Amino acid sequence: MSKQQFYLGIDMGGTNIKIAIVNSSGSVVEETVLETDIKAKPADVIKSIVSKSSKLKNYHKVKSIGIGIAGDINFLDGSVRFSPNLPMWKNVALKGITEKLTKKKVFVDNDANTAAIGAFWLDAKGKAVNLVCVTLGTGVGGGLIFDKKVYRGSSYTAGEIGHITIEPHGIKCKCGNRGCIETFVGAKYISEYAKQYLKKNKSAAINKLTNGSHCGITPKILSMAAAEGDKAAIAVWKYVGEKLGILLADVLNFINPDTIVLCGGVSLAGKYLVEPVKREIKSRAFASAVKECKIIVSKYTSKLGVVGAAMLPKQ
Amino acid sequence: MSKQQFYLGIDMGGTNIKIAIVNSSGSVVEETVLETDIKAKPADVIKSIVSKSSKLKNYHKVKSIGIGIAGDINFLDGSVRFSPNLPMWKNVALKGITEKLTKKKVFVDNDANTAAIGAFWLDAKGKAVNLVCVTLGTGVGGGLIFDKKVYRGSSYTAGEIGHITIEPHGIKCKCGNRGCIETFVGAKYISEYAKQYLKKNKSAAINKLTNGSHCGITPKILSMAAAEGDKAAIAVWKYVGEKLGILLADVLNFINPDTIVLCGGVSLAGKYLVEPVKREIKSRAFASAVKECKIIVSKYTSKLGVVGAAMLPKQ
Secondary structure, eight states: OOOOOEEEEEEEOSSEEEEEEEETTSOEEEEEEEEOOTTSOHHHHHHHHHHHHHTSTTGGGEEEEEEEESSEEETTTTEEEEOTTOTTOEEEOHHHHHHHHHOSEEEEEEHHHHHHHHHHHHTSTTOOSSEEEEEESSSEEEEEEETTEEOOOTTSOTTOGGGOBSSTTSOBOTTSOBSBTHHHHSHHHHHHHHHHHHHHSOOHHHHHHTTTOGGGOOHHHHHHHHHTTOHHHHHHHHHHHHHHHHHHHHHHHHHOOSEEEEESGGGGGTHHHHHHHHHHHHHHSOHHHHHHOEEEEOSOTTTHHHHHHHTGGGO | OOOOOEEEEEEEOSSEEEEEEEETTSOEEEEEEEEOOTTSOHHHHHHHHHHHHHTSTTGGGEEEEEEEESSEEETTTTEEEEOTTOTTOEEEOHHHHHHHHHOSEEEEEEHHHHHHHHHHHHTSTTOOSSEEEEEESSSEEEEEEETTEEOOOTTSOTTOGGGOBSSTTSOBOTTSOBSBTHHHHSHHHHHHHHHHHHHHSOOHHHHHHTTTOGGGOOHHHHHHHHHTTOHHHHHHHHHHHHHHHHHHHHHHHHHOOSEEEEESGGGGGTHHHHHHHHHHHHHHSOHHHHHHOEEEEOSOTTTHHHHHHHTGGGO
16 A cells, blocks of 8 residues: 655635645644734745644644645746735735745645645545635635546636626626626626615515614525525525526536536525526537436535645645 | 558548558548448448448558547447438448448447547647647537547547537527527528628628629638628628637637637638637637647548548547
């Protein structure tokens, strides 16, 4: 039997930094977390991460480090050109600095790709061939695995699934386009739709959860209300699921993947989101492509980034 | 210097069967053509093709044969389950029969993939990395080259770009979906749009080309009229180009290719189609993806299929 391999993963978020050591099938062996100091100098943040990581029991067995971070990442040289969550991080040689401090091989990629790798190892158990991972949160991100490898595109911007148009004359998106899927299923757009919906429809459950102020509606509250059987919340998820279904039918016809994984906060609506998604896909996509593809809500949303980062060298 | 390699390609269409021997950079060395007998037994058609091919001067130097054909093709065993242009062809072991007759290695693929391979070798000179080929004709087909290899998807149906939705509540497409791009830019839909447009707008050029009967409008006539400076024809191509641009902006954001090749009869509208396509893309897609991608109208539309078929073994 071959000796067990260990990989260190780091998921750099705007609130906290997750650190984990995983084995060669993607299972977490050890983990820790660090609060993100968004005002600190990047070099100091990297030092803290290395210091925290090196206290893990299995750290000395780790040969490589993978780091996932939101933003514009130069995958080739492992530098961070810009990160929306970390305003101090501009043109930071993340790979170079970390390699110097740790003497280990470092890989850096954006968080949509690390989420896809995480979904490949955790949700698909490493068995998918062509997988599309859709992160549903404030924004809508996408990561692509084709033939078991991350597909990054010709200038490393592939997977911008949130900015596929589903209503050509829809509202303007922050990206400049109109009617992007993000303007229907991004968290704040869901909340906005729910507020409008509740002007014409009543919901005792949502009123209770928001103390009567619909300004406080979030996808999380809508999920809670739906789980209580609230009709208005279920209707909002139906609307969101149908829009997402239009997008995913396009993905099925174009890419013919064997697996689509939905993750991120909005995906926690579970069946209230996924059932209308599946109905819409069935009514729109090619039957052979529908038959081939499993649509999964990730069971590991909070771990995908850190596990996917750790597994970067295996891609 | 290594010895020149020769590849035989066969492009099986509903009207004729193109046969060519190409060299290792995809240039045609020798070619011939055979009329398609759609009523003949498939085994007899294959015999005729082999007989015709074997008369080519360089045939004895050919090591492999590639065949492209429209329809539902089992890429793995090289059988034709169904071909819309050849009603007699149902579950035909095209690869098996041809290998038996020729004693050469045979590859079979659908015509959207062979067109993409042809575009890769002829239009992109074998230098593209990620290429999307869009065939614009009666239908709208797509072939995908990722990392210099054909991407076929998990059940070999990837690339159905004609059935990506651009108007979710648009008219019903023959595939069952609504508002597919094919319902805007498929040849008969372009003709239909032009007929409607001409009810409210006049065009002396189109009247002349159709002898006053708008029933005879085709994309070819619209291209001829546009080339004469006809305003109505140019307006129709602007409409078609804008719709196609919405689709291609999605492709850029999602796949980030370095090359998009437009081919097929409708693409012969040239700049009247491509200029509005490019404007629409620029207004919708990520600037970095737009900057990376060349949008090309194929200069080799009639040869892509046969050259791509020949080059199948090189993929």
